[in-house]
Amino acid sequence: MKTRYKVLFFLFLVSTISYLDRVCLSVAGPSMQSALNLKPAQWGWVVGSFVLTYALFAVPTASLGDRYGARRVLTLIVLWWSAFTFLTGAAIDYRMLLITSLLFGIGESGAYPNAVGALSRWFPKAERARAVGVVWMAARVGGAVAPIMVVPILKAHGWRAPFFLFAGTGLVWAAFWYGWYRDNPADKRGVKPAELEELLKEPKTATAAAAPWALVLGNRNVQYLMAMYFAYCFGGYFYQSWLPTYLVKGRGFSQDQMAVWSSLPFILGACGNLIGGATSDFLGKNYGLKIARRTVGAAGLGLAGLLELVAVLTHSATLAAIFLALGFGFMDCMMPASWAACLDIGRKYAGTVSGAMNMAGQAGSFLSSIVFGYMVTAFHSYDLPLVPMAIALFIASSLWLKIDPTKSLAGG
Numbered sequence: 001m002k003t004r005y006k007v008l009f010f011l012f013l014v015s016t017i018s019y020l021d022r023v024c025l026s027v028a029g030p031s032m033q034s035a036l037n038l039k040p041a042q043w044g045w046v047v048g049s050f051v052l053t054y055a056l057f058a059v060p061t062a063s064l065g066d067r068y069g070a071r072r073v074l075t076l077i078v079l080w081w082s083a084f085t086f087l088t089g090a091a092i093d094y095r096m097l098l099i100t101s102l103l104f105g106i107g108e109s110g111a112y113p114n115a116v117g118a119l120s121r122w123f124p125k126a127e128r129a130r131a132v133g134v135v136w137m138a139a140r141v142g143g144a145v146a147p148i149m150v151v152p153i154l155k156a157h158g159w160r161a162p163f164f165l166f167a168g169t170g171l172v173w174a175a176f177w178y179g180w181y182r183d184n185p186a187d188k189r190g191v192k193p194a195e196l197e198e199l200l201k202e203p204k205t206a207t208a209a210a211a212p213w214a215l216v217l218g219n220r221n222v223q224y225l226m227a228m229y230f231a232y233c234f235g236g237y238f239y240q241s242w243l244p245t246y247l248v249k250g251r252g253f254s255q256d257q258m259a260v261w262s263s264l265p266f267i268l269g270a271c272g273n274l275i276g277g278a279t280s281d282f283l284g285k286n287y288g289l290k291i292a293r294r295t296v297g298a299a300g301l302g303l304a305g306l307l308e309l310v311a312v313l314t315h316s317a318t319l320a321a322i323f324l325a326l327g328f329g330f331m332d333c334m335m336p337a338s339w340a341a342c343l344d345i346g347r348k349y350a351g352t353v354s355g356a357m358n359m360a361g362q363a364g365s366f367l368s369s370i371v372f373g374y375m376v377t378a379f380h381s382y383d384l385p386l387v388p389m390a391i392a393l394f395i396a397s398s399l400w401l402k403i404d405p406t407k408s409l410a411g412g
Contacts, residue, residue, distance in 0.1 A: 008135070016138045028150060028159045030255070053105035054358075055359045062355025070351075112358060120347075125344075126281065132339040146266075147262040216349065224399055228403065233363075234364035239328050242372050272335075280336055294403065301396045308393065371388070
């Protein structure tokens with residue numbers, strides 16, 4: 001087996017663990033709201049505070065990865081978020097939960113930019129979209145497994161127990177990653193000469209000085225990428241923050257039914273990531289990067305927005321859950337294209353470009369979380385808040401037509 005596939009396996013695992021921890025909060029949400037007497041608007045601030053600091057620290061933590069390498073930085077990131085996963089389970093009131101969530105977001109913020117940075121050093125351009133697709137598929141595996149694991153633990157031992165359990169998995173991963181991984185393929189023992197020669201043909205992406213923020217944030221192509229991801233996250237973060245509460249309180253599902261229906265979107269999302277990554281690489285090979293990234297991104301988000309609107313209009317709880325799950329599957333076809341575009345545009349600064357895109361996206365996630373909670377309170381409906389989110393997905397779809405992955409930062 002090529003060494004780069006072992007790197008991908010490590011990143012698959014950390015992506016799975018990341019979403020186990022994130023979605024655990026969402027799945028435990030209805031029980032936490034009851035136990036801590038949280039109102040809808042307060043819960044919106046809890047899930048929103050996570051993505052607020054996630055957004056604020058996305059670029060700095062990504063820049064650290066570009067400068068010091070994913071070996072050290074990703075290790076520290078996972079140790080940090082594992083500590084605050086544990087402390088989430090120890091929260092005794094709204095204030096403590098809010099503070100913990102803010103600090104939790106700092107730890108998670110650099111995970112995917114640094115994972116993408118590692119891929120840029122270990123994978124040739126022709127394989128990157130599929131590799132990114134595998135990493136995001138793992139996130140959806142974590143999201144799908146979380147409800148199935150959390151609900152039985154929660155019912156048997158209370159809502160705190162899953163957080164204590166999941167905190168330990170990150171500690172184990174961090175120890176193995178730091179001991180095994182190397183930022184430069186040439187420094188890794190056991191890499192076969194043929195594979196090393198493949199990687200040496202690619203533009204050099206070893207650790208570099210941090211990218212000037214003016215260069216990244218002032219680039220028009222990066223700005224379109226950030227605007228697209230902001231709108232996408234505004235429309236899509238509902239699945240990670242409010243879906244279990246929506247199913248229980250908005251559609252009348254039991255806790256066991258919620259576990260099943262909360263898993264389905266992430267299962268379809270895992271399939272969407274694989275399909276989107278493979279399709280983007282195929283189109284890139286045959287028709288060029290511009291068509292490859294734009295087609296997959298625009299089509300996936302447009303169909304997702306349509307299905308969110310259909311879910312709002314249907315009276316059947318089961319059909320609404322199915323339409324939402326299908327929407328998430330189409331939405332996730334876009335993920336490999338967007339993160340591969342960061343590699344195309346950023347090159348040796350791929351981590352920083354990824355961080356900039358992620359920062360904008362999580363700003364959208366923050367706004368979405370807060371808006372949803374206040375709209376539920378104002379309109380006494382869990383369906384109406386989905387309308388502006390579907391509109392945001394249509395906007396994100398149209399913005400893909402402005403993004404040109406053939407124009408890198410170096411090329412202006």
